Amino acid sequence: MDSALAGLYRDFDRHHLLPLWTQREDLMPHAPRPAAVPHLWRWSELYPLAERAGALVPVGRGGERRAVAIANPGLPGLPYATSTLWAAVQYLGPKEVAPDHRHSQNAFRFVLEGEGVWTVVNGDPVAMRRGDLLLTPGWAWHGHHNTLDAPMAWLDGLDIPLASQLDATFFEFGPDEVTDRSTPRHSRGERLWGHPGLVPVAAPADGPEAAPSSPLAAYRWEHTDAALRAQLELEAEGHDGTLEHGHAAVRFTHPGTGGDALPTLRTEMHRLRAGVTTTARRETGSSVWQVFDGSGTISLDGRVRQVSRGDLFAVPPWCTVAIAAHDTLDLFRFSDAPVFERLGFARSETVEMTEAEATDVVEAFDAAEAIEATGTSGTADAVGGAR
Amino acid sequence: MDSALAGLYRDFDRHHLLPLWTQREDLMPHAPRPAAVPHLWRWSELYPLAERAGALVPVGRGGERRAVAIANPGLPGLPYATSTLWAAVQYLGPKEVAPDHRHSQNAFRFVLEGEGVWTVVNGDPVAMRRGDLLLTPGWAWHGHHNTLDAPMAWLDGLDIPLASQLDATFFEFGPDEVTDRSTPRHSRGERLWGHPGLVPVAAPADGPEAAPSSPLAAYRWEHTDAALRAQLELEAEGHDGTLEHGHAAVRFTHPGTGGDALPTLRTEMHRLRAGVTTTARRETGSSVWQVFDGSGTISLDGRVRQVSRGDLFAVPPWCTVAIAAHDTLDLFRFSDAPVFERLGFARSETVEMTEAEATDVVEAFDAAEAIEATGTSGTADAVGGAR
Amino acid sequence: MDSALAGLYRDFDRHHLLPLWTQREDLMPHAPRPAAVPHLWRWSELYPLAERAGALVPVGRGGERRAVAIANPGLPGLPYATSTLWAAVQYLGPKEVAPDHRHSQNAFRFVLEGEGVWTVVNGDPVAMRRGDLLLTPGWAWHGHHNTLDAPMAWLDGLDIPLASQLDATFFEFGPDEVTDRSTPRHSRGERLWGHPGLVPVAAPADGPEAAPSSPLAAYRWEHTDAALRAQLELEAEGHDGTLEHGHAAVRFTHPGTGGDALPTLRTEMHRLRAGVTTTARRETGSSVWQVFDGSGTISLDGRVRQVSRGDLFAVPPWCTVAIAAHDTLDLFRFSDAPVFERLGFARSETVEMTEAEATDVVEAFDAAEAIEATGTSGTADAVGGAR
């Protein structure tokens, strides 16, 4: 660089200026180049660590929650599953209480297993059981308490990274205890809003017109399971319903608007019939998947891994995903799709897998039983990134 | 009138012109002056007439349906419940079939009692049972068939008068038979869409984005009943939920949008706790109510009548309605409210009843048991109008 | 009919019931069968009658407006242009005042010629000049006053028939005088909202979120003319913009929503290049057209008439319309299209004209100059109906 130009750049720097022409390619790449990488976390590793935290770390004011977040290897030092999504295993010991607070971030819980915890959302106690999705919309007060002598753990999903990057972060402490210790089978939100196609004529003051988030506090597994089963049965009878052949999927929605249950997070449950492989797709926006039941093979940008119950994987933007089901495979998925749709940034496309990739998936699929029998999880988590 | 003016009016007439100044008050009254009048039809009179029609009139091509419409006395010669709504008792004899057709008018069925009929909507067989609401959106093919040896009857509601006045009327004949004789317990519409807060990710081609009408073919009584019961229980526990004290109400909605199930018709179920009287209200738009269960007293513009199971009453625009429940009173209601809301014509207000009116309602309420024991229906149907 | 059936029908009648099967075809025809007929009113006949009314009939409280409505021959005795639309020539003599009032019906004025009248809408004085469209949304106070010594006349369009059939009619008298006698060139509505693509950050309390009607009180001819001219110029330069070849069209919209200026009425201006014939089309819903400038030939369900400046014609639902321009032809059009779109009743289609029809239009077009020279208006208005 000649000295005149060097001088110019020094002066830019001194005046807090930066030229576009030297950075254009990084700022505006031809396609997304996310720092986040595809990655897999094994339940068999995650859960014992949560248990150890249960023994070592108290739950209380300040730290607020005993939640262990998956941290994308491409985002070192940050507790982010992807650049917009936060996902953690939260562990609550026998009779423990997570104190009341509220925040602008939107949150949900998805329960892989167990029962006995009630989350109290704006004063409404909501039972948590295997397969349930529970909502904590932004700025809703909430605390949890475990009524049993056994610990319980579940998946927490929040839009923490998005809210942080937008600096849209507010937080308030509530009481150290939950505000209602009762343990009803159904929350008030469900009793008012949990009837298919029916809405209260007197929508409460925080009703659907005003509320960007669903008033339905809990989506119970019995309904989700029935909806998925019905899609596959309809397909078998020759009717529409599934997303693609052998692939059922339901979205959790706001019954007052039909839109996503939370304004920044899409939540879905998928079920693949045994032997089915999904079309390979990629899209703007990122997602986190958790295997709820069954086992299968995932291909993330061509890297193939076996997955089974409880395993979590992060899919960064524009990463090609294909999933093959070994046996009936149920997957919970959450993503930032509403953000991309609302801001006009949504794009998606199906991707032809190369023959090699397809072979990999099929071979991995064929090998699945053997692999799982011998256990290869020690290396199997290295899905992505520079390794 | 002087002769110059008379000549002008003659010339207006000759050229198909009419002056505003002589008609302004009729065209633009200070408040609605509907021709339709409040009126009550007794089930005890209606149903036997439908039965007689069952014996005398065949169901078939051309007439299409054995439906007996309530005809508002204020709209002589017209089979209209109000100036926008059509309501009829449809009667289908043992093993009878109502042939397939479709029309631009929107329709629903609400079942007071009985079972055994399936309505086949766009090829999807939908069972009909007491308390169910079944939809036939505009331009959907539909026919009915009775699988049992007993007759069945139900309430049909359509927007025929509205569609007629708008000349928005299209009709096509389908096969003489229904297109699917199977008798599943749940329709395909329910299996896809009948799960609280859950929507199929693959909304079918006639899905929620496009479709102005709900894809949920049936709203089952077990859900409606549970939703109403929950509101009253929540109220008893000190929580929000009811429309007003002792008055639960749910609206049947499009699960993909949260809006009304049909674009021109609002459908609701109301439940009054025994002893409760609703606030007197009036609104633009008209409605038809049917007592589903229980008994009570209605006041329509101050005229008071006893009502019990199956009775139908029409409420014209701006007519003040108050309802008192003798015992637990369940009422189905449908109205043209979406039309008024979508066109910006909606208005409503609570009305202070005069002391005399209030006394009437209370006395009528007190006297209800006696009256019903002696039977006064011969005069009791004369609710309104010029008589 | 046998006597049992006759007895049944008598009993139906006695209980205010009507069977569907005897009326189905009238209630639910295969396609719209509007009572309203296509009809043409000549300005050369209309205007002199309005002038005579100006001499004979005072404007004042009660009658409120000296407006002469076109009365569709298919709707005898009713001052309705079609079954939903009201259209009239309003005539205000030198220095006359039409007193303040408001009504739930939506209204606009479209000015064929003249100037000097201000309409005062919710206290905002709005000048009226040739080519301008002025709005009086439902429930807005309004009166008019003529500042000049010459009379002025214009077209009034309202949704009176629709509001009457819906019984959505409220009316209130205001002061006998207009509330503001000032005569600004631009109304306050225009000054706030009449800048392309710009909206006030402080939308007034009756602003766009709440208001179903446009806050832009006046759409000035200079803008409408420029927009139409631009479309034809763009077409000539090889770009998109026109509705079809040689046919420019703009819609008057609510700048805060982009939707129709009034919730029940669509208002548009069309310009046909000399020599152009529009595609024949029909649609649900009805419309009224007024020739603003130029001359041409119209075909309404195959009946062909010459039209020139000021002529008004009514197009009932599902009537096929084609228009040929003799010289540059400007047409104002208003319709009930928003009603049909909002209620899910909108349908439209292009129609192949028969050879005979096409020939008729072309011949009529060729003959236009001759006909107009000799004057055939005496018979030319008989477009439709039973004649």
Added chain:
Amino acid sequence: MDSALAGLYRDFDRHHLLPLWTQREDLMPHAPRPAAVPHLWRWSELYPLAERAGALVPVGRGGERRAVAIANPGLPGLPYATSTLWAAVQYLGPKEVAPDHRHSQNAFRFVLEGEGVWTVVNGDPVAMRRGDLLLTPGWAWHGHHNTLDAPMAWLDGLDIPLASQLDATFFEFGPDEVTDRSTPRHSRGERLWGHPGLVPVAAPADGPEAAPSSPLAAYRWEHTDAALRAQLELEAEGHDGTLEHGHAAVRFTHPGTGGDALPTLRTEMHRLRAGVTTTARRETGSSVWQVFDGSGTISLDGRVRQVSRGDLFAVPPWCTVAIAAHDTLDLFRFSDAPVFERLGFARSETVEMTEAEATDVVEAFDAAEAIEATGTSGTADAVGGAR
């Protein structure tokens, strides 16, 4: 920390996990703690640097644009005005051409001074002149060319940081030249859409239904100026219109929807009457302001600076802003408000300034003439951050 806990944390790290309880306060602060700081860039410093770049750096393929971005001192090394907004001075020398490209990021140009450049957007040449706002919606092809022998510079605003954080970044090169060298006074977008309240009935294929961005390519200063002037005049006449006393403001909108002109960026023009001080406010979301004309005093979180024509300042989230006008003060503002509103993260509040702060603003205001006469820009840019 005891060794068991240390071991747990090591194992977390090894498995790409991070605990919430040690980071909760950073992730979820009680109120926004943006890294970006309030900062002021002086036009008198910025523009000469852009000129020097004009002499030293060619415009061409790869770098694409000679744009010098303001780089928030709180976001070191990043060319970001705030964490979501990118703002730069783009400089185009005599007869220079910036080559055609497109990207998913949304962009606009706002012209402080000069003329002679046409930006060609999707083939539509759009003249750029002082005070104009020009749009380049996401994925629209665009290049610029300078037709004159004088250089021209303007403000570029984009959502680059937002798109980068969301990884919603696509980019394509077009021709090295602009696609149309013609220099019309008005773009085709303006000719079709630039008429107040009027929209083409034939909205082009990329029309308002589909398009999330405004089809109006240019908002001309003559309209913006007239709209602002009208608001202040209306206020002076006693009517509504201004945002607050002496403070006029207009928003640039999509004429087909009434929403923001771009889906991620809000663009507004503000005018303060001489002597007026705005209410102090803060809000989630950030903004960049440029003084278009006049001079005044700004207070950003209580730090007070003089500003005059061309000066740019960045307002991070939840920073309290108050502005006092020395003489008539015109300010262009852009922000990420649509993002916050669409995602449910929008909050704002008025802030009581402390007496000291208020005094500071007033004193600064009083001192303004003196300061500006003596020139204090060397230090005056240090608005914010840790200094």
